[in-house]
Amino acid sequence: MIGAFEAALRARRDAGGKCLVPYVTGGLGTDWVETLQAVAAAGADAIEIGVPFSDPVMDGPTIQAANDLALEQGATPVSILDAVRNADIGVPTAVMTYGNIAYRIGWERFAHSLADSGVSGCILPDIPLEEIGPWTEAADAAGIETILLAAPTGSDERLARVCERSHGFVYGVGLLGITGVRTELAESAMIIARRLKEITDKPVLVGVGIGTPEQAVEVSAVSDGVVVGSAVVQRMLDKAGPEGVAELVGTFRAALDAI
Amino acid sequence: MTMADPVDGRFGDFGGMYVPETLVPACQELDAAFREAWADPSFRAELDELQANYTGRPSPLTECRNLSAELGCRVLLKREDLNHTGSHKINNVLGQALLARRMGKTRLVAETGAGQHGVATATAAALFGMECVVYMGAVDIERQKLNVFRMQLLGTEVRSAESGSKTLKDAVNEAMRYWVAAVENTHYCLGSVMGPHPYPWMVREFHRVIGEEASAQCAALLDGGTPDVVAACVGGGSNAIGIFSGFADTNAELVGVEPAGGAAVGRAVPGIVHGSQSYLMQDEWGQVLEAESISAGLDYPGIGPEHSHLAKIGRARYEPVTDDEVVAGFQLLARTEGIIPALESAHVIAWLTKAREELQGKTVLVNLSGRGDKDVAQMMDIIG
Numbered sequence: 001m002i003g004a005f006e007a008a009l010r011a012r013r014d015a016g017g018k019c020l021v022p023y024v025t026g027g028l029g030t031d032w033v034e035t036l037q038a039v040a041a042a043g044a045d046a047i048e049i050g051v052p053f054s055d056p057v058m059d060g061p062t063i064q065a066a067n068d069l070a071l072e073q074g075a076t077p078v079s080i081l082d083a084v085r086n087a088d089i090g091v092p093t094a095v096m097t098y099g100n101i102a103y104r105i106g107w108e109r110f111a112h113s114l115a116d117s118g119v120s121g122c123i124l125p126d127i128p129l130e131e132i133g134p135w136t137e138a139a140d141a142a143g144i145e146t147i148l149l150a151a152p153t154g155s156d157e158r159l160a161r162v163c164e165r166s167h168g169f170v171y172g173v174g175l176l177g178i179t180g181v182r183t184e185l186a187e188s189a190m191i192i193a194r195r196l197k198e199i200t201d202k203p204v205l206v207g208v209g210i211g212t213p214e215q216a217v218e219v220s221a222v223s224d225g226v227v228v229g230s231a232v233v234q235r236m237l238d239k240a241g242p243e244g245v246a247e248l249v250g251t252f253r254a255a256l257d258a259i
Numbered sequence: 260m261t262m263a264d265p266v267d268g269r270f271g272d273f274g275g276m277y278v279p280e281t282l283v284p285a286c287q288e289l290d291a292a293f294r295e296a297w298a299d300p301s302f303r304a305e306l307d308e309l310q311a312n313y314t315g316r317p318s319p320l321t322e323c324r325n326l327s328a329e330l331g332c333r334v335l336l337k338r339e340d341l342n343h344t345g346s347h348k349i350n351n352v353l354g355q356a357l358l359a360r361r362m363g364k365t366r367l368v369a370e371t372g373a374g375q376h377g378v379a380t381a382t383a384a385a386l387f388g389m390e391c392v393v394y395m396g397a398v399d400i401e402r403q404k405l406n407v408f409r410m411q412l413l414g415t416e417v418r419s420a421e422s423g424s425k426t427l428k429d430a431v432n433e434a435m436r437y438w439v440a441a442v443e444n445t446h447y448c449l450g451s452v453m454g455p456h457p458y459p460w461m462v463r464e465f466h467r468v469i470g471e472e473a474s475a476q477c478a479a480l481l482d483g484g485t486p487d488v489v490a491a492c493v494g495g496g497s498n499a500i501g502i503f504s505g506f507a508d509t510n511a512e513l514v515g516v517e518p519a520g521g522a523a524v525g526r527a528v529p530g531i532v533h534g535s536q537s538y539l540m541q542d543e544w545g546q547v548l549e550a551e552s553i554s555a556g557l558d559y560p561g562i563g564p565e566h567s568h569l570a571k572i573g574r575a576r577y578e579p580v581t582d583d584e585v586v587a588g589f590q591l592l593a594r595t596e597g598i599i600p601a602l603e604s605a606h607v608i609a610w611l612t613k614a615r616e617e618l619q620g621k622t623v624l625v626n627l628s629g630r631g632d633k634d635v636a637q638m639m640d641i642i643g
């Protein structure tokens with residue numbers, strides 16, 4: 001099964017381009033839906049929509065702050081999905097949240113509510129291969145692409161299993177650590193990209209620690225593209241508005257197109 | 260005299276290994292290393308030697324004649340408060356530190372609530388010459404200043420967890436984030452029977468000594484008999500599981516005492532946080548709620564998965580007590596027995612008073628998990 005999310009990334013790659021997937025915190029401020037649309041218009045191939053969770057262990061200070069703010073502003077999984085359902089975003093989307101959000105609603109109900117809202121994929125960073133079964137069963141049945149993370153600490157055998165089970169793309173974790181902008185690209189980003197590219201034909205995107213167009217270009221020499229989270233969310237926290245966020249995304253697009 | 264081991268990392272419906280992909284290999288490596296060490300007599304001998312000559316085990320069993328007369332039931336205290344560093348936490352920490360050293364790790368990271376687990380970890384780090392970082396919620400740093408200073412004296416870096424509710428749950432988040440970034444040379448020394456597999460099982464095994472000793476001590480005192488009730492306070496549940504494990508296959512009733520403001524089992528809604536599936540205080544959307552307790556060590560919205568299992572199958576029950584009842588329990592034990600308990604342990608004394616009617620004539624074994632020195636300043640403010 002190749003879903004809409006993976007199809008969009010494959011199309012970009014097959015045309016010789018590099019994929020750009022920004023992350024936008026759902027429910028943050030009043031213009032986050034317009035931000036999604038502006039980010040799509042600025043050249044995102046697909047977008048990750050963060051559904052805030054109270055205890056995001058994979059996230060650094062920026063996304064944590066955005067999470068907390070969105071929760072204070074009353075964001076819930078349902079309010080976010082309702083808004084997404086009624087918006088024409090223009091590119092495929094995936095929800096990124098934590099296991100308990102999906103588990104509490106129920107794996108099947110959550111998978112169906114994603115599908116009903118027009119969301120193509122889902123990332124649950126605290127549900128690893130060993131525990132992903134009940135979710136993927138529900139997700140597969142609802143036609144939701146489950147994007148899995150592949151970490152630098154994984155053995156070759158483990159990375160192969162992650163690639164096998166991942167749909168949408170394979171999310172290479174760029175460094176040992178949590179989300180956040182770093183001044184330099186970690187060496188591990190190139191290594192994980194290379195290891196994954198050697199074993200899978202699925203799109204390989206590197207995320208976590210990709211905060212500048214230069215870093216995106218550097219890692220995309222090996223990977224099929226990047227996920228950009230904290231840098232985008234920081235713009236949202238700075239109240240740059242949809243245009244301000246789109247402008248940042250545009251600089252990533254331009255840099256990747258110039259490769 | 261044993262509790263069942265987890266199957267595929269689970270106790271019935273609970274447990275598992277819900278961690279970011281980066282940490283899965285570390286958890287699997289820890290599982291393998293623990294299995295191997297636990298089956299190695301030389302590892303056991305080294306740990307036993309430390310528990311005897313450093314911790315001061317076995318801890319005594321104290322018959323509470325005055326309290327028994329006052330309550331109308333026979334109260335026995337398992338004196339974990341007399342351990343080096345003042346609580347049961349050291350049992351687990353020495354085991355994990357030995358294991359970490361065996362695995363070639365040079366640094367420990369830990370979370371702490373009341374500071375007891377942090378102090379125990381800092382102590383082991385000093386003993387073994389390891390680096391140590393302890394995360395503690397900003398709120399807890401304020402209410403447990405003495406323990407912060409103790410950790411610093413022991414050479415540990417104490418870092419304030421400023422996110423969320425700024426208590427134990429947030430300290431766990433920060434410790435896990437730290438571990439994700441430092442997993443290659445750092446062991447996460449988790450302080451209770453929670454977290455991803457193998458922690459709930461491994462930490463229980465390190466605390467089993469409490470139950471094993473107590474079982475033999477009770478048999479000697481009660482002419483081969485067992486107590487009618489075995490009770491312990493429950494934060495994550497390590498001291499409780501330790502003492503329960505000595506009585507799981509007896510007729511003794513097992514009672515865990517939760518703070519009313521942190522009663523995960525009382526609410527009985529399963530969730531996934533901090534590495535495992537277990538009962539969890541959360542709202543309708545799965546956002547974790549902030550626990551509220553007078554005692555920093557029990558201020559936790561979750562509970563170890565094996566406790567959820569024991570509750571679900573009916574082998575143990577879990578009872579709430581309020582902060583006011585705890586303050587009274589704290590004073591009661593001090594006044595009647597000359598023992599100032601940790602606020603956590605005072606929860607059990609509070610429950611004895613509350614359940615007085617049903618306990619008449621029974622023998623109750625209480626795990627006195629820690630001593631109250633750390634809480635005296637806080638109680639001075641409350642009692643005045």
Ligand SMILES: Cc1ncc(COP(=O)(O)O)c(C=O)c1O
Binds near residue numbers: 372375494496555603
């Ligand atoms: C004295 C004491 N008892 C109990 C606890 C709670 O932990 P657990 O439920 O794991 O025994 C703590 C935690 O800080 C403690 O310090």
